[in-house]
Every structure is written in C-alpha cells, then in structure tokens.
Amino acid sequence: MRATVWAGRNSVEVQSVSDPKILNDRDAIVRVTSTAICGSDLHIYDGYIPTVKHGDILGHEFMGEVVEVGKAVGNLAVGDRVVVPFPISCGACSACDRDLYSLCENSNPNAGIAEKLMGHSPAGLFGYSHMLGGFAGGQAEYARVPFADIGPLKIEDDLTDDQALFLSDILPTGYMGAEMCGITPEDVVAVWGAGPVGLFAAVSARLLGASQVIVIDRVPYRLELAERLGATPLNFADTSVLGELQEMTAGRGPDHCIDAVGMEARNGSTVVDVYDRVKQAVRMETERPHALREAAMSCRNGGTISIVGVYGGMMDKFPIGAVMNRSLTIKAGQCHVQRYMRPLLQRIRNGEIDPTAIISHHLPLDQAPQGYEIFKHKRDNCTKVVLNP
Numbered sequence: 001m002r003a004t005v006w007a008g009r010n011s012v013e014v015q016s017v018s019d020p021k022i023l024n025d026r027d028a029i030v031r032v033t034s035t036a037i038c039g040s041d042l043h044i045y046d047g048y049i050p051t052v053k054h055g056d057i058l059g060h061e062f063m064g065e066v067v068e069v070g071k072a073v074g075n076l077a078v079g080d081r082v083v084v085p086f087p088i089s090c091g092a093c094s095a096c097d098r099d100l101y102s103l104c105e106n107s108n109p110n111a112g113i114a115e116k117l118m119g120h121s122p123a124g125l126f127g128y129s130h131m132l133g134g135f136a137g138g139q140a141e142y143a144r145v146p147f148a149d150i151g152p153l154k155i156e157d158d159l160t161d162d163q164a165l166f167l168s169d170i171l172p173t174g175y176m177g178a179e180m181c182g183i184t185p186e187d188v189v190a191v192w193g194a195g196p197v198g199l200f201a202a203v204s205a206r207l208l209g210a211s212q213v214i215v216i217d218r219v220p221y222r223l224e225l226a227e228r229l230g231a232t233p234l235n236f237a238d239t240s241v242l243g244e245l246q247e248m249t250a251g252r253g254p255d256h257c258i259d260a261v262g263m264e265a266r267n268g269s270t271v272v273d274v275y276d277r278v279k280q281a282v283r284m285e286t287e288r289p290h291a292l293r294e295a296a297m298s299c300r301n302g303g304t305i306s307i308v309g310v311y312g313g314m315m316d317k318f319p320i321g322a323v324m325n326r327s328l329t330i331k332a333g334q335c336h337v338q339r340y341m342r343p344l345l346q347r348i349r350n351g352e353i354d355p356t357a358i359i360s361h362h363l364p365l366d367q368a369p370q371g372y373e374i375f376k377h378k379r380d381n382c383t384k385v386v387l388n389p
Ligand SMILES: NC(=O)c1ccc[n+]([C@@H]2O[C@H](COP(=O)([O-])OP(=O)(O)OC[C@H]3O[C@@H](n4cnc5c(N)ncnc54)[C@H](O)[C@@H]3O)[C@@H](O)[C@H]2O)c1
Pocket: 038, 039, 040, 041, 042, 043, 169, 170, 173, 192, 193, 194, 195, 196, 197, 198, 216, 217, 218, 219, 222, 236, 260, 261, 262, 263, 264, 265, 266, 267, 290, 291, 307, 308, 309, 310, 311, 333, 334, 335
C-alpha cells in the first residue's frame, strides 16, 4: 500500500510499504477513505517529537471502510463505515473506566520510554512516535486499528466523510478544551490559536454558553474565519495581547484561557522569547511556550487555563507565581476522544456544528508532502488539509 512516512526534519514521503495485517483478535483493518493533517503532525514534521524514526507511518485522523475484523470484534462487520479516534484505548482499564481514554493503561507497549520523560505513560496513539506506542498511522491506504471493538464509531451513509472525519480528533479536542473551562453564562473565553483546534474550541465555547469568545492569532485569513464562526479576532502581531484583553474585560482578564497553540508558538522579541528560540533550537528546552505564558498572565483571578495545545517535555520560565497567587486552575490533556464522539456526532446531525467549515484543501494521498508544506507555512489560505487515498 501507499503510506505517508517521516523522512527527517521537514520531510515526509509517500512510499510503498507492506499492507497491515490483523495481529490480535481485537484488531480491524480499515481501508482509509479520508485522513487529515493535524497541527500535532507538524510538531513531528518540524522534528520536535522525540522517538519518531525514519519510515514511521504518520497520521492519527482517519476514517474509512472496515475490510477485515479479528475474531473478538463483534460490533463491526466488513463493509461498515467508521471514524477512528486517535487514542488507542482498551476500554477496560482503570483509566478507560473513568472515560480517560487518552490515558489507557494497556495500549502503550513502550510505556517505559514515556515514563522516563513524564513519570507515567499515557495511552498509545496512532502515528505519534515510539514513545507513544510506535503504531502505524492512518495517512495511508490501510490502517490496523487495535481494540476495534471499543474505538471506531460507525457512520451512516447520510453523512459525508468531511462531516464525520474530525470526530477522530480536532472536533472533540476543541470541545474538550472548552468543556474543561467549566463555562457559565456571561463568561468571556480567550482562545490562543486560530488553527483547526482553536476554531473548534471557539465554536464549542459559544455552544457551551460563553458570552464572548476572543480568538488570538497573527494569520489574517484564519482570524477572518474565526470571526465568521462568531468569535472576536485579536491579531497579536499588531498589538499587546495582555493590554487588549484587559481593555475588553474591564481590566480583569478573560474568565477562561484556552491554549490551542502548543509547543511551537510564534512569539515576540522579548528577552524570554529569544531565550526560548535559542534553547529549543539546540534542544535544551522542548517547548516554546509563549502562548501558554501569555494565557497565564492574562487570565482573570480565579480563572481557568485549559491546555489542549501539545507539549513534549520540559518548559522554562513559566509564571507559576501567577498561577499560585491568583488561584488559577490548569486543566490539560490529549483528548479523551471516545468520550465525545457520540454526543458530537449528534450535534453535527442537529446542525449545531458544521465541521466542513474549516476544510480548505482536499488532496490525493500522494500529495501529502505538498499538504504538509502548505499547512505548515499557511500558504493558499490553508486551514485544514484532507487527504483522500
Ligand atoms: N490535546 C489534543 O488532544 C490535541 C489534538 C489535536 C491537536 N492538538 C494540538 O493543538 C495545537 C493546535 O493544533 P492545530 O491543528 O489547530 O494547529 P495549527 O498549527 O494549524 O494552529 C496553531 C495556530 O496557532 C497560531 N499561533 C502561533 N503562535 C501563536 C501565539 N503566540 N499566539 C496565538 N496564536 C499563535 C498559529 O498561527 C496557528 O494558526 C497543536 O499543538 C496540536 O498539536 C492537541
């Protein structure tokens, strides 16, 4: 089959590789019909996720048709159309029991590596480094789906791939980012990042009752899309984010701040920003946490910082004094996708959310390298690339 593989920093290739096989009774094989490139893939592309190797098959957002099932997969049949959540989860461990699917205790065969870096291991993920399981990803013609009796959600034929695909990740992730804020009416929510995750976080914050949602980025076409989706845009290239947010909130700051940027934030030219760039470039710091610092400094006293942007390891110069002295609550996580797929499918059906609004590009799988380039460099007004194998 053809598959998108990592070929070193800033390089992916579509290569011919062996077809996946059923290895376990709970596996299924899916023929991928749609798969997307995520901001998380860019962290790999840019070389910031440890333990990714040359030839690893990328991709964790995919859907398609079931072509083979293991003996223990009673809920799926060949021919079913499914969307696959990006965390690989057993459905039966103590984390899965508590709906914390991205923390499944049984799905990361390389947990020891993750434990060294993070203390404990989260779940295995599709196409996301050896530290997180070394599983082949879904930017390919076929994918092996472990625990297929638990993860994949069946999609009826009246919904298109474009409507359902983002249930695999970015729609639940944006929603969880907003849900973690515990929004009450009158709340003002600020979202850093107008990429797909930030946009879905903004839409979700409105659905959950926020009176105003402010989206911060510096890419004009993305801010325009945020505005069309009901948010107030704030361009950080033109202004001081802290000052503007205070102005908009009677000096108090937003009630909740969502970081949908993660470890590769663009920043200013203050001393601490230059320090991050240098330390990250020589791999002495994994993060460039400009947006997260700004979120912590801007948030109103007693507010929430919700982190869905991905971080890899260790961060310097975080204003823990602001968090402690001003009673801020930090919530974070890789999305527990399985928890949100059904309710969000219902919201798509009801017309409350239109996931297709953020798609800018459809490309054949063989053009994945171009897809990574335009998404990374925000060319051609790119907001989200869907690959069709
Ligand atoms: N928690 C999860 O489960 C999960 C799932 C999917 C993606 N993610 C993460 O969410 C983040 C966003 O993903 P995406 O697909 O939207 O990616 P993206 O790269 O398209 O979007 C990031 C946006 O942040 C903007 N940005 C950069 N620096 C900024 C700053 N200082 N302030 C404000 N905005 C800034 C960029 O211009 C860009 O538009 C990534 O870190 C990704 O890894 C997390």
